[in-house]
Amino acid sequence: MESAALNPIAGRLDVRNASKAFDDSGGATLVVDRCSFELEPGSLTVMVGPSGCGKSTLINLIAGYERPTSGEILLDQQAVSGPGADRLVVFQETALFPWMSVVDNVAFGPLSRGTEAHAAVFARARALLGEVGLRGFADRYPSQLSGGMQRRVELARAIINEPRVMLMDEPFRGLDAMTRELMQQHYVRLFEERPRTNLFVTSDVKEAVFLGDRLLMMTQKPMRVLRAIDIDLPRPREFHMLTSARFREIYEAALVALHADGATPLGRGTER
Amino acid sequence: MNAEAIESAIGRGTSDAPARPPLARLTNVHALRGLAGVAGFLALWELGVLVHVPILAKVPTPVDVAGAGWGLLHDPRYYVDWLISFRRVFIGFVLAQLIGIPLGLFMGWKAAFRSLTFPVMEVLRPIPPLAWVPLSILFWPTPESSIVFVLFLGAFFTVLINTVAGVRAIDERYIRAAISLGATPATVFRRIILPGALPSIGTGMAIGIGITWEVLVAAEIIAGRNGLGYLTWEAYVAGAIPTIIVGMISIGIAGYLSSVLIRAMVGRAMPWNRRP
Secondary structure, three states: OHHHHHOOOOOOEEEEEEEEEEEEOOEEEEEEEEEEEEEOOOOEEEEEOOOOOOHHHHHHHHHOOOOOOEEEEEEOOEEOOOOEOOEEEEOOOOOOOOOOOHHHHHHHHHHHHOOOOHHHHHHHHHHHHHHOOOHHHOOOOHHHOOHHHHHHHHHHHHHOOOOOEEEEEOOOOOOOHHHHHHHHHHHHHHHHHOOOEEEEEEOOHHHHHHHOOEEEEEOOOOEOEEEEEEOOOOOOOOHHHHHOHHHHHHHHHHHHHHHOEOOEOOOOOOOO | OOHHHHHHHOOOOHHHOOOOOOHHHHHHHHHHHHHHHHHHHHHHHHHHHHOOOHHHOOOOOHHHHHHHHHHHHOOHHHHHHHHHHHHHHHHHHHHHHHHHHHHHHHHHHOHHHHHHHHHHHHHHOOOOHHHHHHHHHHHOOOHHHHHHHHHHHHHHHHHHHHHHHHHHOOOHHHHHHHHHOOOOHHHHHHHHHHHHHHHHHHHHHHHHHHHHHHHHHHHHHHHOOOOHHHHHHHHHHHOOHHHHHHHHHHHHHHHHHHHHHHHHHHHHHOHHHOOO
16 A cells, blocks of 8 residues: 555546435435546545535545445545545544644554654654644644644644545635635645645635646535536646636636536536 | 745734643632631531521530541541541542443443443442442451442442443544544554543543542441541440541541542543643
């Protein structure tokens, strides 16, 4: 697994006709409806859709917490059959372990798998914390950090494992606007420095266009892929791009696509 | 604008830790208030006896009690009573933790084991420790061991129930996150379940030590020849009312000291839980 993580072409995720229905008292409710898309190795794909449209369910399918009702999910040609450190989720709410210091949290993954010496793991953890601006906070407990700082620890705790796919499930939701922009900066910088396959879920179109290489616009109830939009803004992404003409064009196209949801039937989609 | 600059602009930087109030002064205020409370209680008591409040008819005044206490302080047997009671409580309490905590962790962790054992535990739990005394005397070879057994029961169910509840209250997100990060079941148990249940275990211990002291008196009255509980009973038999009250207060102080000790220990074991 470690060698696969280091393999530069690894991290291709294939979602093929995946559907998920939940049984409830009134019968089965279809939440995810025949979704198909591909994540290119080392690319950042942003899935945009209204809150509660089933994006988290799809993330859970890819993470392996749940099985699709039909269809399949392949990571580097292998069917996903359960949770694994090759596909890490960064959740909406922080899931940092409150009883561990910040650096212990970050070191948890590599230490659990026991493939690396303690000293090396902690050195990497501290370096990574420095990169997200938390150099002086390594020995604090999560409860002593602000919300934005906690999310950055969470980011570091995932990245240190060098997963083949990072799944970001609305990781910045609930943060105030300033902190959120700061998080976007930290996140996009981390991504650009070590590009790996990322699937980022958000309901904020501006955030989506600023971060992504590609947008997947989703419909709701049940969720389908409405349209895919490629983003050709240059990297590294900088905040001044938010005011560029190209940014606005893409942003508007994305908004039009979202608002067309329901008015137009399923568009060209992304099926290949 | 770089990240750090934004951060310091919105004040989320190093100023994150709130400034502590001067702890020493705070403690003094609390200690003074506590002393004032004790003094007020004693004054009301003395006054109540002096003005012949009906229910205090046979109660000696604090001054009489202090006299009896002073006498006991010069009696080496009094210190032996303290020691013996503390020893019984300690052994019973520690045994309860040694058996109750691992059992509780396992019951909380494994649903199958929990459904197997829970009904038995739930029936045994409401039986007051004192109801165990007759059986305990028959069952155990020495009075000493039957006292310790009853004390053990006093703390055992409390810590067991709290440990089970503590494990079950652990947020599923932590377990999911740990498994995603590659943790084996053993690692999940050691680094998630155990520390996650610790606050609740601590609560169980703090309540448990209190119950142990509550049970002590009755256990010593029934099966003992010494100890603070027996001292109180012996004073009753001899009609020495001030000594009864000295015995009661001694048990109260011993219980209080034990709770303080347990809370300090538990707090030390959970540095992340310290209130800023």
